[in-house]
Amino acid sequence: MSVSTTGTEPGLSEAQFSRVREWVYRRTGIQFADNKRYFVDKRVQACVREHGGGFDAWFAGLRLGANAALAQELINELTVNETYFLREDHQFDALVKSVLPRVAAERRATGSTDPIRILSLPCSTGEEPYSIGLRLLEDWGDIEDFDVEIVAGDIDTRVLQFAQRGEYGPRSMQRVPLAVRTRWFDRVKADTHRVKPDLRDAIDFRIVNVCDTESMRAYRDFDVVFCRNLLIYFDEISSRRAAENLFGALRPGGHLFLGHSESMSRISPIFTPVRLPEGIVYQRPPIGAAP
Numbered sequence: 001m002s003v004s005t006t007g008t009e010p011g012l013s014e015a016q017f018s019r020v021r022e023w024v025y026r027r028t029g030i031q032f033a034d035n036k037r038y039f040v041d042k043r044v045q046a047c048v049r050e051h052g053g054g055f056d057a058w059f060a061g062l063r064l065g066a067n068a069a070l071a072q073e074l075i076n077e078l079t080v081n082e083t084y085f086l087r088e089d090h091q092f093d094a095l096v097k098s099v100l101p102r103v104a105a106e107r108r109a110t111g112s113t114d115p116i117r118i119l120s121l122p123c124s125t126g127e128e129p130y131s132i133g134l135r136l137l138e139d140w141g142d143i144e145d146f147d148v149e150i151v152a153g154d155i156d157t158r159v160l161q162f163a164q165r166g167e168y169g170p171r172s173m174q175r176v177p178l179a180v181r182t183r184w185f186d187r188v189k190a191d192t193h194r195v196k197p198d199l200r201d202a203i204d205f206r207i208v209n210v211c212d213t214e215s216m217r218a219y220r221d222f223d224v225v226f227c228r229n230l231l232i233y234f235d236e237i238s239s240r241r242a243a244e245n246l247f248g249a250l251r252p253g254g255h256l257f258l259g260h261s262e263s264m265s266r267i268s269p270i271f272t273p274v275r276l277p278e279g280i281v282y283q284r285p286p287i288g289a290a291p
């Protein structure tokens with residue numbers, strides 16, 4: 001295939017595809033296999049067209065970091081943001097029935113008044129952190145006794161804007177029971193619901209790159225981290241880096257939730273798998289735990 005430098009011809013050349021793939025991998029940890037070429041191709045073409053100067057000029061701007069918006073736009077185009085409310089609900093059961101009672105018991109035993117801190121990373125369009133908030137409000141009996149902080153992050157700025165707005169259609173909402181919908185959402189159109197302000201304001205949304213060790217140092221002392229359906233997009237090296245950064249984000253004894261097709265055992269031995277009645281979670285060993 002010929003090299004398109006105008007941006008108007010369809011199809012990236014092999015070399016262009018490789019350069020973009022390498023750039024995305026280094027910046028985000030996301031690894032695109034050869035069979036994702038069509039997906040990448042279409043989105044890169046859209047970015048090049050938007051920029052207007054052809055592939056080479058666009059890629060030079062991207063690489064030199066001269067225009068941060070170009071990089072963010074490409075990242076936003078290439079992320080896969082599939083999510084919905086109460087996805088893999090047994091994990092929220094594990095949170096309210098097994099993990100938070102442990103955290104609460106430990107806080108009471110030590111007399112600590114520290115807030116309970118939960119990180120949802122990646123949060124995509126927000127359904128996951130709002131689901132955490134909903135399940136705590138609906139089903140965790142100790143909610144009145146503790147301050148809870150929920151921080152939610154994603155590398156994609158477009159989904160973060162969507163999440164902050166908190167408006168969802170039927171596809172996102174289909175697993176939300178009617179009574180919960182009535183209590184925590186306002187109906188804004190026939191098929192669109194918006195999270196009520198009290199819950200919306202309780203989530204602190206931020207741009208976060210889980211593979212960026214330097215910036216991840218700002219995330220510390222979480223009792224719980226949800227990192228679901230992200231590691232599937234990473235190769236071994238990125239997964240290990242992400243695992244180490246998530247380990248650093250947890251307090252000793254803190255718990256990590258992964259997606260149903262993800263397993264820490266294949267990535268790194270630094271976490272201890274914990275089998276709860278509702279499923280498996282991974283724990284950062286408490287201080288003094290036997291190695």
Ligand SMILES: C[S@@+](CC[C@H](N)C(=O)[O-])C[C@H]1O[C@@H](n2cnc3c(N)ncnc32)[C@H](O)[C@@H]1O
Nearest residue numbers: 028079081082083122124155156209210228229
């Ligand atoms: C499939 S969604 C998962 C959302 C939610 N956790 C769930 O399970 O429903 C994957 C998200 O990962 C985000 N993402 C990809 N690479 C990332 C990175 N390096 N750091 C943070 N977020 C990333 C994407 O923007 C996307 O929104």
